[in-house]
Amino acid sequence: MLFPTIFGNLAIGPTAEETDERENASNDTASLDKLKATAIDMLPALKTVDVTAIYAGLRPATEQSDYIIKAHDDDNWITVAGIRSTGLTSSLGIAQHVAKLYAKHFGKLPKKPPAALWTPVANLAEHAIRPYMKGGEIICHCEWVTRSEIETAIQGPLPAGDLGGLKRRTRATMGRCQGFYCAAHVSAAFEKAKHGAS
Amino acid sequence: MEHHDIVIIGGGPAGLSTALALSQAGVKDIVVLEREAETGGIPRHCGHMGFAPYKNFGLMTGPNLARQLQDQTKHLDIRTATTALGFTLHGTLRVHSANGIIEISANKIILATGTRESSRAARLVGGNKLKGIMNTGELQQRVYLNGERPFKRPVIIGSEWVSYSTLLTCRHLQVKPVMMLTETSVNAAPSYFAYGARLLGTKVLQHAKLIAIHGKTTVEAIEIEQSGRIGMVDCDGVILTGRFRSEDALYSNGYLEHEDHAPKVTDSFKTSRPNIYAVGNVLGHLETAGRCMAQGRDLAKVLTP
Ligand SMILES: Cc1cc2nc3c(=O)[nH]c(=O)nc-3n(C[C@H](O)[C@H](O)[C@H](O)COP(=O)(O)OP(=O)(O)OC[C@H]3O[C@@H](n4cnc5c(N)ncnc54)[C@H](O)[C@@H]3O)c2cc1C
Numbered sequence: 277m278l279f280p281t282i283f284g285n286l287a288i289g290p291t292a293e294e295t296d297e298r299e300n301a302s303n304d305t306a307s308l309d310k311l312k313a314t315a316i317d318m319l320p321a322l323k324t325v326d327v328t329a330i331y332a333g334l335r336p337a338t339e340q341s342d343y344i345i346k347a348h349d350d351d352n353w354i355t356v357a358g359i360r361s362t363g364l365t366s367s368l369g370i371a372q373h374v375a376k377l378y379a380k381h382f383g384k385l386p387k388k389p390p391a392a393l394w395t396p397v398a399n400l401a402e403h404a405i406r407p408y409m410k411g412g413e414i415i416c417h418c419e420w421v422t423r424s425e426i427e428t429a430i431q432g433p434l435p436a437g438d439l440g441g442l443k444r445r446t447r448a449t450m451g452r453c454q455g456f457y458c459a460a461h462v463s464a465a466f467e468k469a470k471h472g473a474s
Numbered sequence: 475m476e477h478h479d480i481v482i483i484g485g486g487p488a489g490l491s492t493a494l495a496l497s498q499a500g501v502k503d504i505v506v507l508e509r510e511a512e513t514g515g516i517p518r519h520c521g522h523m524g525f526a527p528y529k530n531f532g533l534m535t536g537p538n539l540a541r542q543l544q545d546q547t548k549h550l551d552i553r554t555a556t557t558a559l560g561f562t563l564h565g566t567l568r569v570h571s572a573n574g575i576i577e578i579s580a581n582k583i584i585l586a587t588g589t590r591e592s593s594r595a596a597r598l599v600g601g602n603k604l605k606g607i608m609n610t611g612e613l614q615q616r617v618y619l620n621g622e623r624p625f626k627r628p629v630i631i632g633s634e635w636v637s638y639s640t641l642l643t644c645r646h647l648q649v650k651p652v653m654m655l656t657e658t659s660v661n662a663a664p665s666y667f668a669y670g671a672r673l674l675g676t677k678v679l680q681h682a683k684l685i686a687i688h689g690k691t692t693v694e695a696i697e698i699e700q701s702g703r704i705g706m707v708d709c710d711g712v713i714l715t716g717r718f719r720s721e722d723a724l725y726s727n728g729y730l731e732h733e734d735h736a737p738k739v740t741d742s743f744k745t746s747r748p749n750i751y752a753v754g755n756v757l758g759h760l761e762t763a764g765r766c767m768a769q770g771r772d773l774a775k776v777l778t779p
Contacts, residue, residue, distance in 0.1 A: 305600030305685050312598060324735070326596040326719065331603070411574040414557055417509055418723070420570070440603075452723070454593030455608060460615030460622075 278318050282401040288315040301332040328452050335360040347381040395434040398425050400447050415465050416458045418451020427469045479503035481580040483558040486515020488754020489586030490543045491767035493550055495774030509557040514540025521618040522642040526764045561729050582749050589755035592717035601686035606693040606711040610640045625711030630654040631684050634716035652709045653677040718760045742776040
């Protein structure tokens with residue numbers, strides 16, 4: 277599948293391979309070559325376009341292909357597992373189903389769910405106002421990420437713990453240069469913000 | 475809207491030498507936009523010898539060349555921490571600065587945005603996402619600007635000019651690279667470089683391809699292929715050097731005609747649009763800083779006949 281992302285990129289994928297690995301997600305080089313060839317087949321103009329980023333993840337598979345959603349009366353436990361794919365699409369439905377299971381097996385749910393712990397994340401796509409549009413200091417030049425976004429990412433109840441977390445919150449270093457220009461600045465700004473905060 | 479005679483995007487050797495030569499030729503209204511906190515471009519963080527403002531003349535280190543350029547252009551209207559975001563449909567520039575976004579128009583616009591190395595993703599190198607994988611650009615900024623020491627036993631991928639700059643950076647760090655790996659025979663840079671590498675005690679492996687990078691959180695080994703055989707090499711870092719790509723964000727959307735990852739230009743640096751010029755490494759190849767500065771002086775002559 278070749279699809280546009282909200283960040284203005286095109287993405288190609290996904291693929292799926294069985295693995296016994298439980299922690300370490302890894303890209304298979306042959307699959308990367310195949311994906312790129314497929315993308316070019318679908319849209320020949322991509323031939324002269326460089327790949328910006330690649331990624332792999334571990335889908336939580338079980339020995340069966342369907343989801344496992346089950347209440348265990350004796351253990352005070354509901355299993356919600358094996359959601360390999362389509363988990364985002366089904367998440368709201370799964371939640372409703374689990375709420376029903378809870379009510380059936382363990383009693384009433386509280387009327388008002390407890391307040392969620394929100395970590396505010398700035399808008400990252402160009403369809404609406406982004407922080408750089410109001411000024412500030414741009415640290416990541418490909419994705420136009422500002423210093424204040426990096427500072428914000430390490431505040432709140434769930435601060436970004438490392439550069440990986442920071443990347444996912446802000447998109448810093450995730451653009452075309454993949455860190456050639458900015459990675460050293462981004463990590464220095466991250467360290468500085470952390471020391472300022474602690 | 476702000477209007478100027480000449481706007482130069484990029485305050486590296488090419489942009490600054492163009493600005494300087496234009497002002498010496500009597501042009502009054504020149505503005506240089508530089509997105510970093512200071513001008514100087516790539517040489518700012520190449521802490522080794524090898525930079526000359528004129529061909530083979532006045533050899534110095536990168537930071538010294540950057541400082542010299544900064545001094546020579548002090549009197550000009552240079553705006554640091556200011557990014558050209560893109561062209562508007564009417565040919566003006568959208569520009570970011572600390573106070574927000576403004577639009578600037580100019581009689582002539584000069585692109586001098588430089589070049590960068592290809593990333594791991596662009597090279598489709600598989601394996602894990604790990605600490606310790608970077609380009610020379612990132613390495614040199616970590617080493618010379620931040621004072622970091624990212625690894626002890628890296629592998630250097632590539633054998634272009636810049637790969638030997640990487641080697642010098644490793645020497646500065648007192649780090650001994652495990653090997654240099656190149657897909658070709660060692661001919662992308664003058665052959666005495668390879669002797670240099672061996673003199674410094676680094677093995678050069680030719681016709682070998684990096685397939686994947688493995689490890690848990692930091693690099694532990696690379697997987698390579700040489701004449702159909704697969705092998706593993708232990709290391710704790712991977713420096714991906716060279717395969718330069720023009721910094722093309724301002725034109726890759728088709729605003730300027732381009733080909734082979736570079737804007738199409740005439741002998742006099744004219745792009746496909748009449749009032750836009752391009753100079754220095756944005757033209758696609760990695761040239762020496764001295765060459766880029768000479769190009770800047772040539773462009774100034776074209777603009778002030
Ligand atoms: C690792 C390495 C080692 C090298 N070693 C040597 C050597 O020993 N000797 C030698 O002569 N040369 C060397 N070079 C080459 C030399 O650095 C380049 O030739 C020179 O820097 C090119 O100048 P430039 O002005 O074209 O580009 P750059 O120096 O890349 O400058 C471009 C400038 O434009 C700015 N910019 C980009 N986009 C925008 C935008 N949208 N808005 C505002 N500003 C923008 C950038 O921040 C940058 O300051 C080396 C290069 C590298 C990478």
